[in-house]
Amino acid sequence: MNNSLIIGQYVPGNSIVHRLDPRTKITIIFFFVFIVFFANNLPSYAILVAFAFASMFASKVPIRFILKGLTPVWFLIIFTFLLHLFVTKEGTLVFDLWIFKFYSGGVIRGIAIAIRFFLLILVTSLLTLTTTPIEITDAIEDMLGPLKKIKFPVHELALMMSISLRFIPTLMQETDKISRAQASRGVDFRTGPIKDRIKAVIPLLVPLFVSAFKRAEELAMAMEARGYQGGEGRSKLRELKIEKMDIFVYIIFIVVIILLFVTRTYG
Amino acid sequence: MAGNLIEFKDVSFRYSEQDPWVLKNVTFTIKEDEWVAIIGHNGSGKSTIAKLINGLLFPQEGEILIGGKKVTEDSIWDIRKDVGMVFQNPDNQFVGATVQDDVAFGMENRGITREVMVERIQSTLEAVGMSDYQFTEPHRLSGGQKQRVAIAGVLAISPRVLILDEATAMLDPNGRKEIMQTVSQLQSKQGLALITITHDLQEVVQANRVIVMNKGEVWKESVPREIFTEKEELRKIGLDVPFVTTLADALKDIGVSISKEPLNHEELLEELWTLHLRT
Numbered sequence: 008m009n010n011s012l013i014i015g016q017y018v019p020g021n022s023i024v025h026r027l028d029p030r031t032k033i034t035i036i037f038f039f040v041f042i043v044f045f046a047n048n049l050p051s052y053a054i055l056v057a058f059a060f061a062s063m064f065a066s067k068v069p070i071r072f073i074l075k076g077l078t079p080v081w082f083l084i085i086f087t088f089l090l091h092l093f094v095t096k097e098g099t100l101v102f103d104l105w106i107f108k109f110y111s112g113g114v115i116r117g118i119a120i121a122i123r124f125f126l127l128i129l130v131t132s133l134l135t136l137t138t139t140p141i142e143i144t145d146a147i148e149d150m151l152g153p154l155k156k157i158k159f160p161v162h163e164l165a166l167m168m169s170i171s172l173r174f175i176p177t178l179m180q181e182t183d184k185i186s187r188a189q190a191s192r193g194v195d196f197r198t199g200p201i202k203d204r205i206k207a208v209i210p211l212l213v214p215l216f217v218s219a220f221k222r223a224e225e226l227a228m229a230m231e232a233r234g235y236q237g238g239e240g241r242s243k244l245r246e247l248k249i250e251k252m253d254i255f256v257y258i259i260f261i262v263v264i265i266l267l268f269v270t271r272t273y274g
Numbered sequence: 275m276a277g278n279l280i281e282f283k284d285v286s287f288r289y290s291e292q293d294p295w296v297l298k299n300v301t302f303t304i305k306e307d308e309w310v311a312i313i314g315h316n317g318s319g320k321s322t323i324a325k326l327i328n329g330l331l332f333p334q335e336g337e338i339l340i341g342g343k344k345v346t347e348d349s350i351w352d353i354r355k356d357v358g359m360v361f362q363n364p365d366n367q368f369v370g371a372t373v374q375d376d377v378a379f380g381m382e383n384r385g386i387t388r389e390v391m392v393e394r395i396q397s398t399l400e401a402v403g404m405s406d407y408q409f410t411e412p413h414r415l416s417g418g419q420k421q422r423v424a425i426a427g428v429l430a431i432s433p434r435v436l437i438l439d440e441a442t443a444m445l446d447p448n449g450r451k452e453i454m455q456t457v458s459q460l461q462s463k464q465g466l467a468l469i470t471i472t473h474d475l476q477e478v479v480q481a482n483r484v485i486v487m488n489k490g491e492v493w494k495e496s497v498p499r500e501i502f503t504e505k506e507e508l509r510k511i512g513l514d515v516p517f518v519t520t521l522a523d524a525l526k527d528i529g530v531s532i533s534k535e536p537l538n539h540e541e542l543l544e545e546l547w548t549l550h551l552r553t
Contacts, residue, residue: 177365230369
């Protein structure tokens with residue numbers, strides 16, 4: 008089994024973006040997703056692009072990882088661009104050949120939408136590239152904290168997430184083992200018609216589920232034996248702390264928002 | 275003389291009314307600094323004893339006292355502070371995302387402050403020889419290493435007794451050796467009671483006392499050397515007698531005089547090379 012298995016797409020590093028409090032990152036990305044839709048002219052887009060690229064360079068994540076994160080959405084970006092190109096009939100005719108009639112309005116709008124998509128994907132993938140899943144879990148637990156007042160099981164949810172993350176590699180190793188064991192007994196996972204291959208998954212899934220339930224039961228007992236009695240009165244080893252750097256980044260982001268609203272055209 | 279830490283008084287247990295008794299009138303005591311091995315065939319009730327000590331199960335008859343406190347629904351959270359347990363499957367008891375998170379789990383449950391946790395993580399990982407792996411994820415560790423982390427996690431809450439419930443059963447010979455070395459060091463240094471539950475007679479050699487379980491009853495309670503003299507009976511209740519003991523037997527059969535029952539290779543060697551002096 009592959010020993011260098013990485014959960015999610017986290018790229019280890021020690022850059023400013025890596026060291027930021029995960030809550031800061033999540034908050035900023037949350038608001039960034041909103042303000043992207045307020046940009047409507049060249050300067051406002053320039054500000055957003057500058058912010059996104061600045062964060063990208065500050066993270067020191069190699070460009071190829073970021074491009075890899077973009078691959079599944081290239082199609083969507085190009086598709087929406089073309090859609091706008093064909094459908095929008097505004098502005099002057101810039102290109103006319105047989106049924107291809109492109110208007111300047113369509114070109115501009117197509118590019119604008121493509122940039123929006125690109126920025127959204129870029130910034131959100133920066134979060135997963137620079138933050139470990141466990142940090143994200145901690146941040147979510149902390150940020151949902153107020154919901155405890157309305158009896159929302161925040162701690163339980165976070166614990167579930169972190170235990171699932173911890174068991175992903177274990178279950179993958181197990182899947183690998185079972186699939187080999189079944190292959191040695193003549194189950195064919197790789198050839199034959201689709202229908203047969205789907206059927207071949209059953210002897211893989213059943214033992215996997217059985218063992219997952221057994222694991223869960225044993226884990227529950229081990230946790231209880233170690234004194235687990237719910238979130239009440241628990242202390243935490245990992246702690247989140249807002250540092251000067253976080254405040255600095257918040258200020259920059261607020262400046263970006265102000266600049267955006269100053270530069271965008273109204274009416 | 276150390277006081278009694280664990281007392282079983284006529285304890286009987288079964289999972290439900292219709293089921294046969296898993297434990298029948300079990301009585302024994304374990305002292306504060308003792309190493310006791312509980313050995314038995316599958317289904318002899320040995321693991322049930324561990325779960326009863328920790329309050330994961332409750333007996334139908336009889337009572338269990340831990341440090342003088344009776345094990346009941348109300349006292350289990352206090353008792354679990356004193357009783358640390360390591361289970362069989364290394365993967366299914368590893369809760370944390372990394373080694374240090376797992377060691378911290380038990381402490382977090384008890385609301386221990388962060389500063390103390392950081393300190394104890396260092397010291398306990400050192401005690402089990404895992405200091406270099408503080409930030410390692412579980413899937414990068416071997417079974418033996420995971421079990422050592424589990425032991426560290428238990429030690430971090432400074433229990434009075436450490437129970438290893440077949441903790442070496444799923445490990446390879448190397449992992450087994452690691453764990454046995456780790457616990458014997460800990461036991462001599464920290465002066466805590468140790469209960470090792472096993473079906474492998476090889477592992478009881480270092481213990482101060484052995485309790486042999488058979489069909490839910492205490493079959494015999496003695497020092498290891500004495501237990502090994504009853505090979506035939508041990509085989510009858512389904513336990514594998516260690517190779518050295520079998521060899522010593524075979525030697526006796528062909529007329530080699532062996533004065534005391536050897537527990538390991540060294541002792542047998544000692545017997546053999548001094549043989550000439552005695553005859």
